[in-house]
Amino acid sequence: MSRFRIPGKGRVDHAAPVSFTFDGKTYRGLRGDTVASALLANGVHLMGRSFKYHRPRGAVSAGSEEPNALIGTSRGAGRFEPNTRATVQELRAGLVTESQNKWPSLSFDIGAVNDRAYMLFSAGFYYKTFMWPKSFWDKIYEPVIRGAAGLGKSPTEADPDHYASRYLHTDVLVIGAGPAGIAAALAAAQSGADVTLVDENPEMGGSLLSDPAVQIDGRPAWDWVDAQLGRLRAAGVRLMTRTTAIGYYHQNMVGLCQRLTDHLDTPPKGAPRERMWRVRAGQVVLAQGALEKPLVFDGNDRPGVMLAGAAQTYLHKYGVKVGDTPAVITSHDSAYYAAFDLADSGARVAAIIDTRDAVRPDLLDGARLRGIEVLSGHTVTTTRGRLRVKSVRAAPMRGTHVGTGRDIACDCLLMSGGWTPSLHLFSHTKGSLAWDGQTFLPDRKTEACEIAGAGRGLWGYADVLADGAAAGLRALEGLGRAGHPAGFRVANDRPGTGASHTELPTDGNPGKARAFIDFQNDVTAKDIRLAVREGMRSIEHVKRYTTNGMATDQGKMSNINGLMIAADALGKQPPQVGLTTFRPPYTPTSFGAFCGYLRGETFQLTRKTPIDGWAEANGAVFEPVAQWRRAWYFPRAGEDMHAAVLRECKATRASLGIFDASTLGKIEVAGPDAVEFMNRMYTNPWTKLAPGRCRYGLLLGEDGFIRDDGVIGRLSPDLFHVTTTTGGAARVLTMMEDYLQTEWPELDVWLTSTTEQWATVALNGPNALAMLKPLVQGVNWDDFPHMSCAECTVAGLPARLFRLSFTGEVGFEVNVPARHGLTLWTALMEAGKPYDITPYGTETMHVLRAEKGYIIVGQDTDGTVTPADAGLDWAVGKAKKDFVGKRSLSRPDIVAKGRKQLVGLLTEDGSLLQEGAQIVLDPDQPKPMKMVGHVTSSYHSTLGHPIAMAVIEGGFDRMGETVFIPMPDGVRKARVTSTVFYDPDNTRLKA
């Protein structure tokens, strides 16, 4: 039996010991323990060190608000998690845990020198200490800060666990299964409504689990809880434990994170670790209760100093006495009950120090009965003890004055500064708050929700139960249903009130007082006052300057204390200063839970063409393009990418290449007004384009910048087959739909996405025509020049045949229904054998098009490039009265001199430029240099030297000039040329 465990007491299983390690040492706890309760049972209070000063710290709470006891937990490779709250992590067999922010050990830590140098680390120290000399920044400050920063160690391996996601629609969602939540769920469930009750703890019951002496309807609290949970289950209420409501979003959507396996010795194979629920609720009842507030006094952070309510929870839920001789400092009645319960369990309570002058007579009687000294009108002025509190100094207090104190020996100190309603979820909805003189309470609601119990400032079980039942009924009424009000008889109730304080006075040097508000971020009362002195007026500025409330507990304990002190320093009332905004998630939530299934191969869908399988079987290397996976190149044995691409390029130029172009976006524009619609959308004129012919189309935004391009065939007077870039298909269709639906609804046009209906195979090379001809039926070859199209059959398959080229060679694109794509491909491969047909991938496609100066929208253009900038003025139908973007082409900025224009670049030394590299006119100018453009495309080519394209200011007027590209290994020189590097007269196209 562990030294501080009380035999038979608590909700832990005394017959089921569980072994675990903390910092390498093996401890024994019990099934049902948390890491914190098991360590406390073994007399271990020191559980970690603080972030900034590395001060020794112990668990201050018993719940998810814990700021101090953060540990790393581990379950083998990839399953290490930092910053787990020891007060929440359930014990499991073989659990490995370690403390944080310490070196070399928890009890002796070098970083604690920060604590001696605390004057350097006051509020805003980030902004002050490291300002000068400037030269120190790179070499000294930044490495040191980076080394010291970070809470816990990041895991380095991929997370092998998986995470689930679910949606849920429910009539009433009750958050928090304490007395108010249970009463609300009982009320809501009586009419047949679908009710869901969630709680972040492993067991439902809330504060009743820490108050077993309370009796409800004649039953002890725990029996009552069991009975009510049974009733709820029987009524079909969904009960979810270990489930944290992390965020409250619009229209009653609540995010729930359910922890499924972290408490299990051996998780079932394949079980998800966590599940994220997205719940849409008709009505929400917030019954989250209240969080106990620490008192702010010198030395309030020593291990052994903890919240009184936490000590009561460790006693009743876990059967753990947090010390043999506790002292109590309180400004609220509730701490008396913790003291009484500990005394009744064998602890010798050293004293109850109450900041208030008047104490309720029944509490004084209770203390007298147990032989506990009560020091009313007193405060704790300081504490002593290095790794564990060993004494406190109690002194009489009148306002900010303290009288002569005396030291009281103790081995722990229980504190209570009153209770703060848990407003986090309510604040997520932007509900407004009202100040009641001591704390903020929920006020005006923005969602269909009710707030019940301690969450709206009520205290005492009778009041809380009645309030929960009423909230449940109101939720039912909100759904248009009715129920009967329920009453509860409560005996041994524990009502209470309290007083509120700023920092308590000290009898030592006030300048040296270390009275902590935010334990995790080491923010003291002095830091808040300093921030106000240095000019911070808004609570948001005070927060950021001091980092108060910015730790992983998000100010659950520190916000109200920080506000009270800031308001006092500013000479204002707290509501005038205001509270900082609570944001989701309520408690730290794993990335895995947010990602759910969307990781690895299922991160997003992968689109594959009908020919993808053939490419894979034939050794293609793939690259992602938008959501498609495309064959990048087809290496043969011993070839690297460079060699494979050069071979593919040369084979296409010399004889015949074949390319899977199925990813091209395709849109059918059909209807009597199709040609008018095309005239308005695209820059080009379409009226005179005869059926059976195609044309390069250029699409602008209304701002005159290039949005997309592609070859468009007119199959009949009222039918256009539009192609778009691979990545732009959906965007172009949306843009077309927008104009058709909202600007020109009078046009009789239908738009249909046909990208996935057609498989598209491109054939290019001097032998393309000879090879294809015998396979085609229904085309008059005497009238099928470059830029023609026809509906016909190819290899016996129904097809739309386009004669066009993206390589500069004679070229065709054969479209067949997608289901025939692979058949077509294999037929063409077979028919192409005599011509050494060579499959090529996207890299060769890029090289061949770049040799011809054909642009790729989105690579050679970036959303600031006009047709003129790209040298595509010829594609603009200037005689047309209007088209999308036309008016912008005469805007002053668009016709101004010095715009960046698309040109070719050839390096002087024959080296390959890097895409994205910046271009300057004078490499010797002082830094920062004037950059005049950048490289947009750069490739090795079939021409014996690399080629590049670039946008350069006034580029068209710089033909033949030399520009400079500074790179880490030296400055490259390049000559400005035309973008057409190969066959500028198009003789090969016409062959």
Add this chain to the structure above:
Amino acid sequence: MLLIHCPYCEDSLPELEFAYAGEAHIARPADPSTLSDEEWRDFLFIRTNARGPHYERWRHISCGRFFNALRDTVSDRFLMTYKAGQPRPQLNEAAE
């Protein structure tokens, strides 16, 4: 996550199905060539940027239709949605 009412589907559906499409009731001029540079600039770029009720366009990706909405940019609440081409409703109509 918001639920948005598509006036064509006549159903309230999760915002994941919708895409924002800019301020509403800014018609493309019938003949842009008659506009001065300043007028064209205003059409292209100048927006209300309302704090509070804002007339705006949305697209229901699932059915493909563009429609208009009146949304409060402070509370992020949809006050009403209506079909493209319908006149701009007054604020008091939305409240009903």
